[in-house]
Amino acid sequence: MTRLIRTELFKLTSTRSYAGMVAAAGGITALVTILTASRAGSHHGHMVVPPLYTFNGLHDVLTRTGPALILAMVFGAVIASGEFRFGTATGTYLATPKRTRVLAAKSVAGLVSGATIGGIGAAVATTVGLAFVHAHGYPTMISGISMTRYALGCVLAGALLGAAGVAVGSLIRSQLVASVSLFAFGFVVEEIIGGLYNGAAPYLPFTAATTLAGAHPVGGVAALPFAAATALVAAVAVAIAVLASRTTVRQDIT
Amino acid sequence: MAAIEIRDLTKRFGALVAVDHLSFDVEAGTVVGFLGPNGAGKTTTLRMLLGLVTPSSGTATINSHRYVDLPTPTRVVGAVLESSNFHPGRTARNHLRVAALAAGIERSRVDVALDVVELTRDADRRVGGFSLGMRQRLGLATALLGDPGVLILDEPANGLDPEGVRWLRTLLRGLAEEGTTVLVSSHILAEVAQTVDSVVILDRGHLVTQSSVADLTNHRDQVVRIVTPRAAELRVALLAEKATVRKTAPDTLQVSGATGEQIGLLAAGLGVPIFESSTVTSNLEDVFFQLTHSEATEVVR
Numbered sequence: 238m239t240r241l242i243r244t245e246l247f248k249l250t251s252t253r254s255y256a257g258m259v260a261a262a263g264g265i266t267a268l269v270t271i272l273t274a275s276r277a278g279s280h281h282g283h284m285v286v287p288p289l290y291t292f293n294g295l296h297d298v299l300t301r302t303g304p305a306l307i308l309a310m311v312f313g314a315v316i317a318s319g320e321f322r323f324g325t326a327t328g329t330y331l332a333t334p335k336r337t338r339v340l341a342a343k344s345v346a347g348l349v350s351g352a353t354i355g356g357i358g359a360a361v362a363t364t365v366g367l368a369f370v371h372a373h374g375y376p377t378m379i380s381g382i383s384m385t386r387y388a389l390g391c392v393l394a395g396a397l398l399g400a401a402g403v404a405v406g407s408l409i410r411s412q413l414v415a416s417v418s419l420f421a422f423g424f425v426v427e428e429i430i431g432g433l434y435n436g437a438a439p440y441l442p443f444t445a446a447t448t449l450a451g452a453h454p455v456g457g458v459a460a461l462p463f464a465a466a467t468a469l470v471a472a473v474a475v476a477i478a479v480l481a482s483r484t485t486v487r488q489d490i491t
Numbered sequence: 492m493a494a495i496e497i498r499d500l501t502k503r504f505g506a507l508v509a510v511d512h513l514s515f516d517v518e519a520g521t522v523v524g525f526l527g528p529n530g531a532g533k534t535t536t537l538r539m540l541l542g543l544v545t546p547s548s549g550t551a552t553i554n555s556h557r558y559v560d561l562p563t564p565t566r567v568v569g570a571v572l573e574s575s576n577f578h579p580g581r582t583a584r585n586h587l588r589v590a591a592l593a594a595g596i597e598r599s600r601v602d603v604a605l606d607v608v609e610l611t612r613d614a615d616r617r618v619g620g621f622s623l624g625m626r627q628r629l630g631l632a633t634a635l636l637g638d639p640g641v642l643i644l645d646e647p648a649n650g651l652d653p654e655g656v657r658w659l660r661t662l663l664r665g666l667a668e669e670g671t672t673v674l675v676s677s678h679i680l681a682e683v684a685q686t687v688d689s690v691v692i693l694d695r696g697h698l699v700t701q702s703s704v705a706d707l708t709n710h711r712d713q714v715v716r717i718v719t720p721r722a723a724e725l726r727v728a729l730l731a732e733k734a735t736v737r738k739t740a741p742d743t744l745q746v747s748g749a750t751g752e753q754i755g756l757l758a759a760g761l762g763v764p765i766f767e768s769s770t771v772t773s774n775l776e777d778v779f780f781q782l783t784h785s786e787a788t789e790v791v792r
Contacts, residue, residue, distance in 0.1 A: 244593040251585040252578055324576040327543060328633065331570055332593035334542045334559035490543040491535075 241333060241342035249316070249350055258312045258350075259357055262305040266358045270365040274298045277369070289366075290375035298366035299384060300451040302391045305358025306443070307423045309351035309395035311416050313402020316343055316350065318412040327490055336486045340407055344400045344478060351399020352392045359391035359450065387451035390463070394446040397470040401442070404477035408485050431455045439466075442473040494519040494641050494672040495540065500549035502535050502696075509535045511696040512549070517674050519640075522667045524683035524704075525676040526779055527693035533676045534572070536693070537645050541570055553641055565594040569634030570643045576630070579619030583610055583629050586618060590633050604632040607662075623650030631662070642666065644675040660686045692782055699782045715751045717744045717758075718767035725754075725763050732757065745771065 249255040277298070278288030287294035317340075320326035333339050363384055370377055402419060409415040423443040431438030435456030438444050448460035449467060461469065495517035502510040510532040517523045527533050538544040540551040542558035553561065553568055561567050577586055587601040605611045608628040613621070618629065627650050634642055642663075648656050663673055663686050677683045683690065684704055692699040700707070719725055722742050729736045734749040746754055751768050758765050 240592065240595055244589060247585075247592055248578075248589055251582075251589065252580040254580065319578070323578045324573060325578055327572055327576050328590060329593070330543060331541060332565050332590060334561075334564060487545075489538070489545060491538065 238338065238342065241338060242345045245316070245342045245346035246349060249346060254315065254319075255312070255350060258308055258315075259354055262308045262354045263357045263361050265304045265308070266302060266361040267365060269304055270298050270301045270362045273301050274365055274369040288375075289370050289373060290378065292378045295366055295370060295377070295379050296451065298369065299362050299379065299387055300447075300453075302355070302358040302362050302394075302450050303423070303447050303452065305354055305361075306391070306394055306398055306446055306450065307420060309354040309358075310398040310402040310405075310423065310443075311419050312350055312354060313347035313399040313404075314406030314409075314415040314419055315402075315412060316347055317403045317406030318410055318415045319406075321410040322412045330490060337482050340403070340478060340482055340486055343403045343407070344474075347399035347401075347403035348396040349399070351402070352396035354399070355391045355393070355395020355450070356388070358395065359388035362391075363388060383451075391450035393467065394449040394470070397449075397467070397474055398443070398446050401470065401474035401477060404474055404481055407481035408477060410485060428455065440469065442470050445469045492519050493517060494554060495674060496550075496552045496555070497536065497540070498550045498552075500536065500539060500551055501547045502532070502539060502544060503547045508696055510539070510546075513693070513696065513698055514549075515691050515698055515701050517672060517691075519672050520667065520670045521688045522663055522673040522675065522686060524687035524690040525674055525693070526678070526683065526690055527676075527699075529678075530695070531693040532696040533693055534645055537570075537572065537643055537674075537676065541568070541572075541643065543572075563595065563637070565590070565639065566596065566637040567639055568641045568643060569637060569639040570645075571627070571630040571634045571647050572645045573630075577618040577621075577626065580617055582615050582617055583621070583632075584614040586629065587632060587636060590636055594637055596637050600636050600638070604636045607635055608632040609658075624652060624655050627651055627655075631659075640671060642671055642673045642675075644673065646677055647675060648677060692779060694782070714771040715746045715749065715754055716767070716769045716771050717746060717754060717765060718742055719744070719758065719763055719765050721763045724761065725758055728757055728761055728763075729754065742766075 274289060276286050277294045279286050287297060289295050320329055329339055330336060405419060406415045409418060427441045427443050431441055431444055432455055435458050438454035438456055438458055439448065439461045444454050445461055445466040448454060449463065454460055460466065493516035497513055497515050500510055500513045513536060525533055535544060539546045540553065540558065558564055558568065584601060584605065587604060588598065591598055591601055605614050608631050610625065610628050610632060613625065618626065621629065627647060631647065648659055651659060663675065667673060675687065687704060689701065689703045690707065691701045717725065720742055722738060722744055726736045726738060726744055729746055729749060732749060735747045737745045739745050751770060755765065755768060
């Protein structure tokens with residue numbers, strides 16, 4: 238199994254797509270957090286965006302890692318569905334005919350790549366947040382321990398979402414359909430469900446993952462406890478992987 | 492001893508029966524051509540043999556084991572199925588490294604395989620920029636990586652230029668001389684005739700015949716060409732002897748179902764002079780078309 242995991246990790250590093258996705262995660266997080274930090278303290282009608290010298294203002298910047306987490310999940314899907322896009326599944330299954338072992342190794346690759354992308358997102362968000370705070374000479378209202386907890390939570394969330402993405406990419410072999418579905422689910426479906434049914438928001442898997450990184454669910458409801466959110470996202474990833482292993486993973490490679 | 496055994500193999504895709512109760516063996520150390528028109532079921536059979544497609548019924552084994560049960564399959568069997576099974580952004584060397592790592596094959600074999608297929612110079616180029624012929628060579632390098640005793644090749648000459656085809660023929664014969672068993676599907680029939688020891692011919696999922704090339708072309712369809720000024724008289728006599736006779740010119744007959752010696756004796760008995768007698772041996776392509784009832788356009792792309 239170690240050999241298979243090494244193979245999957247080598248596949249990641251032997252093309253440019255992984256580096257590209259990491260760069261994209263860093264770039265998008267930088268863009269979003271800079272915009273958020275720039276708007277901090279401004280007025281929008283009757284609404285006041287919390288300034289950076291408050292806990293909420295800095296918290297908003299440090300936890301804007303959702304786009305990076307979506308990319309972690311999408312890249313997981315690319316790891317699995319890319320094999321069918323390029324036809325490399327044939328060679329993969331010739332070398333390892335026991336397909337569930339391949340799925341398991343890819344899930345580990347998804348964990349690793351997702352953790353990296355989540356880590357990049359957290360590092361960029363923290364850097365931007367602190368840079369703005371220091372540039373304005375504000376006090377840092379969030380402790381180092383809390384910031385570390387957000388960052389580690391983001392790494393964990395990225396890892397779990399990366400593995401979930403692999404499961405989705407194994408279930409939906411079309412790379413385009415799998416990727417679009419994940420973007421739509423994270424950015425649209427969960428937003429709508431969470432907006433309509435506030436009480437359900439903490440239990441939605443992508444929302445639960447973002448709460449691991451310190452974000453709050455929409456509607457002001459309380460996030461799930463850290464362990465419960467971790468278990469929820471992990472359970473969703475495992476459930477989709479089991480479903481894939483019993484359906485599409487067994488299908489003929491024609 | 493059979494290296495490959497196909498027994499009663501059947502594959503249905505819904506109502507379509509792609510392979511229908513197919514059985515044949517490939518003896519160890521031989522090069523066997525796997526022939527059939529498009530849609531005959533060749534690729535489906537090879538994919539079932541390699542565990543990529545699940546048979547509806549029957550078995551396909553290599554060295555008496557199903558592919559999925561082989562402990563280190565790519566060290567036992569090398570396969571080339573399509574020329575496009577590469578990530579275009581990965582270099583040839585890295586493609587082989589991935590394959591070697593997955594199969595637990597020493598990294599040093601990568602350079603050996605690249606050398607065998609003459610791709611060393613292009614090893615660090617991305618596969619997306621490769622020609623079809625180069626992809627075929629890379630596919631072969633992947634198959635040879637584990638130094639397997641059995642090679643399964645689906646249309647490996649596709650995309651190769653005439654020099655490449657000659658190179659492939661030499662490579663396959665060399666591997667066979669070293670004891671490698673090769674099952675190679677192809678529609679380039681003339682090429683197969685020069686490369687293989689025997690052929691398995693498939694049509695619409697059924698086995699049409701399995702035979703050595705020599706048996707197939709020399710004995711199955713031997714035709715004797717006779718030139719005589721009394722062709723009509725000799726034709727009647729041959730038909731009476733149950734031979735099949737075709738008059739191709741006023742003084743020329745093509746006779747099957749009788750040897751040149753038998754025809755000569757019959758003609759001598761009748762006092763019919765024979766100016767010329769020659770054996771016309773069918774080539775594999777003729778036999779193939781005859782057996783599969785195919786039009787040339789269906790087979791030769």
